[in-house]
Amino acid sequence: MxxxxxxxxxxLLCGGWAASAAMGPQxxxxxxxxxxxxxxxxxxxxxxxxxxxxxxxxxxxxxxGPLWNRALPGAMEFTHYTTATLDSVAGGANRALSDESLxxxxxxxxxxxxxxxxxxSNRTGVQPTMMGGxxxxxVAIWGIGGRIGDVVDELNFPQGETRNLTDDxxxxxxxxxxxxxxxxxxxxxxxxxxxxAIAAGVRFYSGGNRVECGSCHDPHVNYDSxxxxxxxxxxxxxxxxxxxxxxxxxxxxxxxxx
Ligand code: HEC
Ligand code: HEC
Ligand code: HEC
Ligand code: HEC
Numbered sequence: 001m002x003x004x005x006x007x008x009x010x011x012l013l014c015g016g017w018a019a020s021a022a023m024g025p026q027x028x029x030x031x032x033x034x035x036x037x038x039x040x041x042x043x044x045x046x047x048x049x050x051x052x053x054x055x056x057x058x059x060x061x062x063x064x065g066p067l068w069n070r071a072l073p074g075a076m077e078f079t080h081y082t083t084a085t086l087d088s089v090a091g092g093a094n095r096a097l098s099d100e101s102l103x104x105x106x107x108x109x110x111x112x113x114x115x116x117x118x119x120x121s122n123r124t125g126v127q128p129t130m131m132g133g134x135x136x137x138x139v140a141i142w143g144i145g146g147r148i149g150d151v152v153d154e155l156n157f158p159q160g161e162t163r164n165l166t167d168d169x170x171x172x173x174x175x176x177x178x179x180x181x182x183x184x185x186x187x188x189x190x191x192x193x194x195x196x197a198i199a200a201g202v203r204f205y206s207g208g209n210r211v212e213c214g215s216c217h218d219p220h221v222n223y224d225s226x227x228x229x230x231x232x233x234x235x236x237x238x239x240x241x242x243x244x245x246x247x248x249x250x251x252x253x254x255x256x257x258x
Contacts, residue, residue: 022201024238024245027222028052030231031241035114035130040227043114043136048128050121055103055219060119065103069117072102073109081170087181088173097165098172100205100212104219111137169216174208175255190257200254201244216251217241 028034028051032041035054039045048054057069064072075096082093097105107114113135115128130136165171179191192200194209202215223238225231237245244251252258 023218023243024221024223024235025233026220027233028220030222030227030234031220031224033219033241035128043130043138045115045128045130046132047124047126048121053117053121054114054128057117057119062118064099068103069119070103070106071112071116071118072099072106073112075099075102078105078165080165080172081168082166086170087178088170095172098205098210098212100210100214101171104213104217107138113137171212171215173211175204175211176208192255192257197255200250202251202254203243211255214243216243218243 029038030040032039032043033055034041034051035043035045035048036051037045037047037049038051045054053069055065055069056067058067061067061069062072075098076094078097080088080093080095088095106112115130115136117127120127175191175194175197179188179193182188182191194204198204204210204215205212218238219241221238221241221243222231222234223236223240223242225234225236235245237247242251244254246252
């Protein structure tokens, strides 16, 4: 009953946005996604105490995401993972990234300043800055040395190396279309149905049940129990920002029948 109610509430809050089964404990303030002055982490603003504003704004945002407060990188600027056995390549290795994933890539592309917003808060009236007046970009998922988080020089960071998704799980494709292709090729049993996958905790996006970053990740989930003296409401099983725990590869097995 509670779950049905929260799904209805989620639909109400976000229109056509993806709904999902039960997610982990919510509290973005305790995570590295808190970029405000109250953050307990390295990348924090000098001059902005609002937490949501780095991603959302009540007014004057863009409709690319839920009340979205950031400019997005170009949808065609990314290169996807591709192999001969992959069916999402029907859309092409150079297919456009969908908006839902571009939301993440507006910070995780290793190039765009994480502190820039479309609509700064009324109280400050200026763009947030970080680390004493700087603009900060984070090294992306596939970042140099494999570690996200190093401060990079926005202007000199080689773009060609940053917008490369070829070593990352495929995204921006229709799960339904791939499953149909698998069934046609006699290996339909290798993927669960979308309904079963949702029941197992992942989420899809409208338009043939698309797989995006948010299929596996929840940007608000409170997974860090180490700060500053441990947070009893955090759940380490959701590290890092997982939509559902991956214990025993449960997240992978939500979709794959392997
Ligand atoms: C680091 C970026 C970031 C921050 C900070 C952030 N959000 Fe979000 N939020 C997102 C993204 C990305 C989505 C879309 C998730 C998806 O794909 O469904 C989202 C979705 C939402 C939704 C739509 C329902 C849902 O969960 O999908 C609500 C409501 C929301 N956020 C509220 C907040 C509030 C309130 C705050 C501040 C306390 C906040 N967010 C802080 C990135 C952020
Ligand atoms: C939301 C559903 C979903 C989740 C969760 C998911 N996958 Fe996938 N994955 C797919 C689909 C669908 C494909 C096939 C795409 C295609 O064929 O075009 C795929 C493709 C792959 C491939 C590439 C297969 C090939 O032919 O090259 C691998 C490997 C893989 N997934 C592993 C994983 C692992 C490991 C996890 C857990 C960390 C995971 N997947 C989680 C849906 C998912
Ligand atoms: C406003 C900027 C911003 C947006 C938008 C954003 N992130 Fe992040 N993300 C960060 C920062 C900053 C870090 C911390 C980097 C570090 O400390 O190394 C981070 C870290 C992470 C981590 C690693 C956490 C860990 O503990 O290692 C994951 C996973 C992640 N983000 C996923 C996402 C996903 C998925 C989305 C979209 C749904 C998203 N992020 C959107 C700024 C952002
Ligand atoms: C199929 C599921 C899946 C998809 C889709 C996915 N991720 Fe992840 N991601 C994971 C898992 C699982 C981990 C944790 C890996 C680990 O613990 O070794 C992870 C880890 C990360 C990390 C931490 C650094 C690292 O490499 O371990 C970042 C940042 C991140 N993801 C961002 C993203 C962004 C941005 C997108 C979309 C472009 C995305 N992820 C799409 C499953 C996924």
